[in-house]
Amino acid sequence: MSIKYGLLALLAEAPTHGYQLKTAFERRTGGSWELNIGQVYTTLQRLERDGLVEAADTDDARNDYKITDAGRTTLDAWFATPVVPEGPARDELMIKVLLAVAAADVDVTTILQRQRTASVAQLQAYTRRKAQADPQADFAFLMMIDALIFRTEAEVRWLDACEARIRQRRPVKERPR
């Protein structure tokens, strides 16, 4: 996704300027996405060109922007639309396992276990951070780390399912043709 909607969401709350948008965006997204200030200004210029934001007339000398009605409509439509994957993800792990299953001279079980160990070690790192976080003050960070944990957990569950399927398949001898 582009940061366009993120900036619109922040400007929908109050007119503000580029640097403030950068820090607010990073805070709201749990520190998961560090913005380049140049990227913020380029995006603001594009949003202004498209009529979604405009210069705010404020007393001080900062270049504050505010959201337009068209900008609010665009933002509302974005929030209202579920996020749907655009196609099968070309995930390296999935491809690796599928190719390993097809290869004659590769020990798939070992590959699965190595990956499982690595994924669980990663989960341990996430969980340690979760344990250290403050449930109130680090609210956004916790929601982000939950997302990372659930994704990694799903990976491990998939590896477990792959192994179970491979075990079920093993006794079957190739049929004579």
Added chain:
Amino acid sequence: MTIMVQLDGATRWFGSGHTEVVALHPTDLTVAVGELVAVMGPSGSGKTTLLSLVGGLDRPSGGRVIVAGQDVGALDPRNLAVLRRRSVGYVFQDLNLLNGLTARENVSLPLELDGRPPAEARAAAAEVLASVGLADLGDRYPDDLSGGEQQRVAIARALVGGRRILLADEPTGALDSITGESVMRLLRTHCDQGGTGILVTHDAAHAAWADRVVFLRDGRIVDEARRAASLEFPDEALPILSAIGPGPT
């Protein structure tokens, strides 16, 4: 590092000859004071056998299992029962709380069965219930508690009387993920405060609360995971991340 649990070539088989089934091949594992170790593996991989050996519910067919300095296989039944009552606490998926007793009575029961005076047992139960965040719910019956609260009672019962070794078999089984997380925090806290824990689970997100995760396959430990150095959140970034919150509203 003080070793609290040690498996030294511990093995368990059932039957003999053609009908012999090996539930646990000779296995080495040590768990130190302050450590939480998770055991992961599919059904039938030997997880529960391993836990039963450590808990003194079963004896090894070969090798040694040493718990709190005592050789489980060499203890007579009376001393084995004493080890189970005083050193080891169990938490299961199905809680086994007694519905006719209040939360506090459930927790004090192991101490009373161990011959402690009822008043002392009740005081100890109240204290450990408070430590799991249930100070005000001691008079409730299990049916009047949520699933998460019931599991906290079960943990309190496992820890009461200063038992330091906590053995948990799928303790978060029926709980939603956030409630399950609060149970895992309790296990983690117990170990951080100098306890020792072994957790059996098939859930990687819960196993990840452990210091080490050992993987069992067909009665053998095949690998072990330790916390990775995080690329996303290197240790030096923590103070910055901790300052990140929901922002002004």
